[in-house]
Amino acid sequence: MREVVGTSSLTDQVVAAIRAAVLDGELVAGELYSAYGLAERLNVSRTPVREALLRLAEAGMVRFERNRGFRVLKRDPREVVEVFHLRLLLEVPAAGLAARHADAALVAALTDELDAMRAMAATGDDARFMHHDRRFHHHLLLAGGNARLAATVDGLRDTTTTLGTSTAGRSRTLDEIVAEHEPVLRAVIARDPEGAMRALRTHIAHTAELLLAQLTAETGVPLTPRQTELLD
Amino acid sequence: MREVVGTSSLTDQVVAAIRAAVLDGELVAGELYSAYGLAERLNVSRTPVREALLRLAEAGMVRFERNRGFRVLKRDPREVVEVFHLRLLLEVPAAGLAARHADAALVAALTDELDAMRAMAATGDDARFMHHDRRFHHHLLLAGGNARLAATVDGLRDTTTTLGTSTAGRSRTLDEIVAEHEPVLRAVIARDPEGAMRALRTHIAHTAELLLAQLTAETGVPLTPRQTELLD
DNA sequence: GACTCGCATGTGACATGCTACTCGTCAAGC
DNA sequence: GCTTGACGAGTAGCATGTCACATGCGAGTC
Structure with a gap:
């Protein structure tokens, strides 16, 4: 320390x-x-x-x-399920709103962050990569028009990070994560709310799926159907 | 003090x-x-x-x-909009999950709280009424299977309460609030997720609407279309 | 050996001491 | 009248002192 x-x-x-x-x-x-x-x-x-x-x-x-x-407190797959359930409920609609009202500033900010993510992926800098990943999501959520929502999701990400759980470089390469963000940005540029929601939902659900696979493997704690249902 | x-x-x-x-x-x-x-x-x-x-x-x-x-910090209609936007995003799906998996214990708990609300409405005890109102929502959310979601909503209600905003006994009578909860309970009993979501959405949206009407009248701060949109 | 009980130890919760900083004020200087 | 700067009052942030209580351990008892 x-x-x-x-x-x-x-x-x-x-x-x-x-x-x-x-x-x-x-x-x-x-x-x-x-x-x-x-x-x-x-x-x-x-x-x-x-x-x-x-x-x-x-x-x-x-x-x-x-x-x-x-x-x-012990990290627990259930915690992760709950966090990602919340992220789906909050981020997906916010992304829709953001896409509907997208302006040049938002597109520029998201593009910048995604570019930065690509650069960090190339150098393999996990920490900085995650930083820009976070900022990407943050810009998107703020553009959704609910600052409290954005702050809440930030808190959720803190929790996940602290749980020591990341898919980066383990079940997924940084390049793959970049690839999952691209359709989101494209939908925002096209001002396509439905597309943005679909793309973000896919990305978050995929992240949750991989994370849970890792965690259940590590801890040996299986998920109940009730918990799995939350992520549908 | x-x-x-x-x-x-x-x-x-x-x-x-x-x-x-x-x-x-x-x-x-x-x-x-x-x-x-x-x-x-x-x-x-x-x-x-x-x-x-x-x-x-x-x-x-x-x-x-x-x-x-x-x-x-000053209370601000925008804050209220954001809080209710979040409540809609979180509580409505949770109510659907709760209705889908409703068991006797949940029905009993909700029935008890609603009965208590009726009793408090009869005696005009605002504070206790709100207490049971809160517990009604809390039971419902917990039954949705995401404890963190329930905790988050609790925090949101704290915020609203602290903002000093309540519709009880002002733009709405306690009996009317009870009446808005009844369809929720009926849908839970019928294990009708769609119905539960619809009923809860109506209730929360209505609460938000009345609260905002009060607040904008008091503070003179108007809402922008972007903010109004959040509650659709 | 099993069991009680008191004491030492270590802790969170709370009280209080200290310091660097902000800002209002008021008099000196122009 | 207007500026300016020195000074004091008041504050959050941080350090440290105090207290009641939970726990573990070992002496004492049967």
């Missing part, structure tokens, strides 16, 4: 540090940790650590256990 | 106290306040107040301004 340095709020940095530590496996899901110890490892006081943990607790990533510590 | 007493977490109580204070008009939207002063008025230390404010900031109700104080 890297020591915290920088200019923005310490709490923000600690949030990022904890997220990274979970991804690195430095903080193990299911284990108990203490805010005291974490503060010491990060070389900051307990206050920003506590505030960061409270924020993460609200996001469902950790749980406080009074007088015992905080627990990093 | 009442002094905080009780057994649950102080922070939780402060959150509730701040919400109530905003509703009572004791904390005015747009004004700058300090966590120091608030702690003194509530007779608790600054820590739980700050944690409560951080939680409310995340919910978009207040905003911290570094070294200056925190501002209670």
Whole structure:
């Protein structure tokens, strides 16, 4: 776990540090940790650590256990199903609205991000790739006209990321992910809401499918038909 | 603002106290306040107040301004539009799923809540009525099979409540609200997903419509066509 | 060996101390 | 009158002190 340095709020940095530590496996899901110890490892006081943990607790990533510590919650295929169910319900209609009202600025922004994704795919830079992927979706959602929706989806993506789950470079190459975004952009350019919704639905559903295949394989937890139904 | 007493977490109580204070008009939207002063008025230390404010900031109700104080954000018809847009996108499909898989327990729970709503409508107890209204929706959403969806909608309702907006007893009587829930319950009993979705959509859209009429009248802020479109 | 019980240890929750910063104000200078 | 800059009041952010409680462990009992 890297020591915290920088200019923005310490709490923000600690949030990022904890997220990274979970991804690195430095903080193990299911284990108990203490805010005291974490503060010491990060070389900051307990206050920003506590505030960061409270924020993460609200996001469902950790749980406080009074007088015992905080627990990093286990990632669970059901969580992923729920997140992607929500993303389908929210992003697909938003993409339709965005396509209906697409203007030059939106097309330019989406094109830029997709170009950036191609470039990162070429150099194999996973992290930057995901960054632009996120921005692509974010621009699209904002153009849908509901900022709160865009913020909600951002939160959902945070959750998925923190679950340590990505299909990039595992069940899917970065190039394939780019290819799934192209029909979305084309539909936006054509101001074709139906097409945009269809393309985005395909992309998100496909991502969910691959992610779940990975996760169920890793954790051995099977999905119930009720859960599978959510993604139809 | 009442002094905080009780057994649950102080922070939780402060959150509730701040919400109530905003509703009572004791904390005015747009004004700058300090966590120091608030702690003194509530007779608790600054820590739980700050944690409560951080939680409310995340919910978009207040905003911290570094070294200056925190501002209670103005309620805005656009916010309401966005919240109801999200509720339509989330609750309607969830109701369909719930109806498809309805069991005796769900029907019993919904029937209980609706009965309780009728009783509260008879005595004119707004607060308890809203409580059972919330539980009705909550049971329905949980039965949809996505707990995170239910939690998200809960958060949205918190926002609306905190905005100080309710149609109960103003543009709509409690009896009318009960009447709008009845077709939902009937569709669930009949295991009719389409019917449940239609009935819930009608109810939520109607609520949004009345709320917006009130708010635009009060604030004088008109809605753009783009915003109106979200609720179609 | 099984069982109780008190104490040490460690923790979250809360209280309080400290610091760098913002901004209003008010007097000095023009 | 108008600008300006020094200063003080007040704040969020962060550090640290305090407290009540949950847990584990080992001495004591039968």
